[in-house]
Amino acid sequence: MPFDITVLGTASATPTSTRHQSAQLVNLLGRFFLIDCGEGTQMQLRKSKIKIQKINFICISHLHGDHYLGLVGLLSTMNMLGRKKTLTIFAPKGLDKIIELHFKFSYSNLTYELNIVNLQGAKLVSLHEDDACQLFSFGLKHRVPCWGFKLIEKQRPKKMIKNMIEKYSIPFNSINDIKSGSDYINNKGEIIKNNLLTTSSYTPRSYAYCSDTLYFPSLVRHIQDVDLLYHEATFHSDLSSKAKSTFHSTAQDAAKVALQGNVKKLLIGHFSSRYKDLSVLKIDAEKIFNNVDLAIEGKKFKIRKYIKR
């Protein structure tokens, strides 16, 4: 039951010789979401031994090059490797035109269907829903139209306590109803309470991704209570005026969002190339919020299961 995030790139606009531009791969129960796709993402995926054809959805936060310039290369490679499966891309308006122009001049025809959905609105918008999870977008505040993303796992069915099936002679065709929370009524009309028959599944997990954005208080409502929040932290708080003028956040801004949003853990990234030693940014955020980690390339962050009691 994995729900994990592999960091593929963590540089801000100017890459360094060791930090690539923004990209993350989220594996939610075998559904693969690529969030942002900076230059070099396809090589970073290879280095992390992730099979690119497994990716079902790509979310592009905004049309600054450091968040999408690896996309056309990735789509081309998927094509060369003979992809057949539809690929859905959630992106700001305009990306469709950019992709179209690239493929026009390379005389390429895609072997698979590309389903490009334009992001819109500042509110929480559901982009995708299946039996296991739901994906949302929400507006951020940057120099160009920009969106964050949230992935929420659905409540898993309850688990049958195995020896209760025998004890109460429960027929097979009643099991799914009981797992969904129903009591069991036997042939004599006796009611066996559901909590005698089942144990709860773990609490649904959630992840939110915010890059790039100015700090603004109302952002908090969209990321409230998530298990893991990724938030950009381009600058140290001693450069807060630079952060404001460039529509970016400081490590303390990110921590403020995490604290106000009551999230369990904060992951910071999108580091300015001026920071060789990233621990200064972690320490800066920890002044406000106490569970902070650095988004380090190649590192996988697992969201662990727990049962709310």
Add this chain to the structure above:
Amino acid sequence: MPFDITVLGTASATPTSTRHQSAQLVNLLGRFFLIDCGEGTQMQLRKSKIKIQKINFICISHLHGDHYLGLVGLLSTMNMLGRKKTLTIFAPKGLDKIIELHFKFSYSNLTYELNIVNLQGAKLVSLHEDDACQLFSFGLKHRVPCWGFKLIEKQRPKKMIKNMIEKYSIPFNSINDIKSGSDYINNKGEIIKNNLLTTSSYTPRSYAYCSDTLYFPSLVRHIQDVDLLYHEATFHSDLSSKAKSTFHSTAQDAAKVALQGNVKKLLIGHFSSRYKDLSVLKIDAEKIFNNVDLAIEGKKFKIRKYIKR
């Protein structure tokens, strides 16, 4: 007096976890030419400690992604770092539209002038000339319009033999004429032959770049006698039918061009991702031509000076 080529990427269309897509930096007496600019080139430049603002010219061979998808990112970084100097790009028609669209959606204004020159024609076309060198393009045969490039150094002036200046009391204002090959006529009307006064400078050096192309015999006339020929060698000769159907060359095709063109040295690259051990391609080429090297990322190939006698 450097004339060297730094290999930045050497993969064919599908990159591997260790081989980036096509890009090379040529330093010809302090003039910096970037030839092709696959995804990740700006990071490769950083790794090779090359200052990106030194680049004066960019040559893009064709509009397949693996040869130009690093360009917009590089132009953006040059912009963010405050470039003022004009940048000239030689590229197939259409690249201007691609660049324009990217910058439209990122709401970016360039701080420097971008001079985009469309490549055209199959013949040898002079793209740039200054006091030290000349840059040419010539047509290749690929699935999309594609060009090769040739850089030729100009003949350097002869060198004065210093003690001859004193011996023949040569005035300062005659030196340049003598360096250009003139004899010296003294006040008494005596002719001192030039070869008594000077030594020859080294023979002008040259480099040609051919990627991607089907083998075709008439290509040879454009690369005749160059000191170093880079030629794509996507496949081993045992896949020659695959090479033909994809408009690519085998290592033996590249060697044939080198042999017929009487070049001094052959550098092969653009390797298919199927080859983990590249020595098989070197061995394949060496069956036809005996001075072959592999284009390895980060490696610098110096074209050495020599004097033709």
